[in-house]
Amino acid sequence: MxxxxxxxxxxxxxxxxxxDTLTVPPAGRLSQRLxxxxxxxxxxxxxxxxxxxxxxxxxxxxxxHWFNDLPEWKQMDKAGHFWxxxxxxxxxxxxxxxxxxxxxxxxxxxxxxxxxxxSPIELLDGRDPEYGASATDLAANFLGSAGLIGQQLAxxxxxxxxxxxxxxxxxxxxxxxxLGKSLGEQYLKDYNGQTYWLCAxxxxxxxxxxxxxxxxxxxxxxxxxxxxxxxxxxNAALGLRPYRQYYLSFDVDLRRxxxxxxxxxxxxxxxxxxxxxxPALEWNARRGLVAHGLYY
Numbered sequence: 001m002x003x004x005x006x007x008x009x010x011x012x013x014x015x016x017x018x019x020d021t022l023t024v025p026p027a028g029r030l031s032q033r034l035x036x037x038x039x040x041x042x043x044x045x046x047x048x049x050x051x052x053x054x055x056x057x058x059x060x061x062x063x064x065h066w067f068n069d070l071p072e073w074k075q076m077d078k079a080g081h082f083w084x085x086x087x088x089x090x091x092x093x094x095x096x097x098x099x100x101x102x103x104x105x106x107x108x109x110x111x112x113x114x115x116x117x118x119s120p121i122e123l124l125d126g127r128d129p130e131y132g133a134s135a136t137d138l139a140a141n142f143l144g145s146a147g148l149i150g151q152q153l154a155x156x157x158x159x160x161x162x163x164x165x166x167x168x169x170x171x172x173x174x175x176x177x178x179l180g181k182s183l184g185e186q187y188l189k190d191y192n193g194q195t196y197w198l199c200a201x202x203x204x205x206x207x208x209x210x211x212x213x214x215x216x217x218x219x220x221x222x223x224x225x226x227x228x229x230x231x232x233x234x235n236a237a238l239g240l241r242p243y244r245q246y247y248l249s250f251d252v253d254l255r256r257x258x259x260x261x262x263x264x265x266x267x268x269x270x271x272x273x274x275x276x277x278x279p280a281l282e283w284n285a286r287r288g289l290v291a292h293g294l295y296y
Contacts, residue, residue, distance in 0.1 A: 062129045072230045076224055089110060161217075163272075168193055175229070244284060279295065
């Protein structure tokens with residue numbers, strides 16, 4: 001709430017605790033929480049790799065090989081690798097803090113978890129005849145983890161949050177074996193419907209007397225359209241010419257919404273990786289400036 005009246009404007013605002021800083025348990029609780037954390041990580045990672053194997057890597061296998069996919073998909077897949085590694089590292093750092101590991105150690109021990117979790121996917125890619133292990137995917141994984149570590153070392157909190165949004169497109173129907181048949185597959189595979197955002201907590205840089213609401217954050221986004229094939233001629237045969245999209249919008253940081261419910265806090269924490277629908281300005285080389293009343 002912004003408040004009103006001259007008296008309120010003169011009262012310094014108490015600094016808000018970082019929503020990424022979890023309460024450190026009392027002495028003795030560290031050994032109890034670490035096994036829970038380790039077990040949950042093993043189960044969740046195993047489930048993720050299984051789902052990827054069932055939903056994505058369903059074809060034949062070949063010998064491990066490398067492939068330069070940097071020119072493909074307008075680099076949307078690289079943005080996805082960055083986003084995934086960042087939030088896996090963020091979760092690992094916060095869970096280590098929850099387990100009682102001091103902040104500095106939690107940052108370094110957990111900060112590269114995203115890179116370590118994402119990188120084995122290249123082993124699956126490397127044995128897929130239609131793909132191949134990608135050095136630039138590994139680089140995007142590293143940058144995602146490094147982006148989290150850098151913010152934690154600089155501010156002990158996340159002030160620039162990568163987020164993701166998705167909407168269905170007509171392009172998936174043109175090549176469902178690659179862009180996805182079901183909604184769940186399209187969520188992972190259809191880059192035409194994906195948008196990646198960077199949302200800035202500008203209130204963190206403002207004086208404590210500022211009345212800027214910390215839950216309101218400006219956001220810049222990146223997407224692309226008309227990508228059915230990676231071959232220009234194949235796309236042209238369908239009447240398509242892939243192009244990039246750039247967005248300016250705002251986002252609501254759910255972590256800043258006050259609540260006493262522990263359940264809601266956890267829900268808001270997880271949901272904070274997604275960009276909420278909001279009005280947006282888009283610019284692309286094809287149509288110029290486009291206004292969206294509500295963009296997903």
